[in-house]
Amino acid sequence: MTDALTADAADAALELPQVYTRHVFCCFTQRPPQHPRGSCGANGTQPLWERLGKTIEATGRRDIAMTASGCLTFCQAGPIMVVYPEGVWYQPRTPEDIDEIVAAHLVGGTLVERLVVVPRV
């Protein structure tokens, strides 16, 4: 995390009870297949999303949430997802990638380094 975030984490005013331990957002933006920017939807978000839902549900953890999102702006890396509160961006490709993200990060709190993408703003 940046120094700013570390400072904030120490700020009692922002320490509310958390609704979710982890919250995953998956981009569902759909552009035509030939579009120069590409898109997560065209690159296969849907089956990964469905796998994510089933895998999270199987954990029985109601404190792990998933939400579809609009464009996360790093389209060529899609399908892309971001996990908060850690702010980790992942580029899953297969159902097994999803399983690993759920088990290791969402449940286990450890990074899946091989699937991390660090987008540039």
Added chain:
Amino acid sequence: MTDALTADAADAALELPQVYTRHVFCCFTQRPPQHPRGSCGANGTQPLWERLGKTIEATGRRDIAMTASGCLTFCQAGPIMVVYPEGVWYQPRTPEDIDEIVAAHLVGGTLVERLVVVPRV
């Protein structure tokens, strides 16, 4: 934050460089006006979203992001937004509410207590 989150924040394996200092997700789910669950879209997300975009842009801060999202599941409290990494849920009603969230929380790192909603999972 919960103990789990505090523990994670101390976990070096999850301390990646952050893409965004703060990232706001706004629910755009639209159900018919008479729908029993209500919806953020039907309750006026669009004008607040536009205000949010203009207000963030005016700060010149490229490390503050906003993304439209699907259902955030606390529909009757809508329009609803969640700010990460802090995991703070807000229930803005007016353009002035948006301005305050941007200035105080997104830029200033302090909570806007009067607009906080703590949803129950």
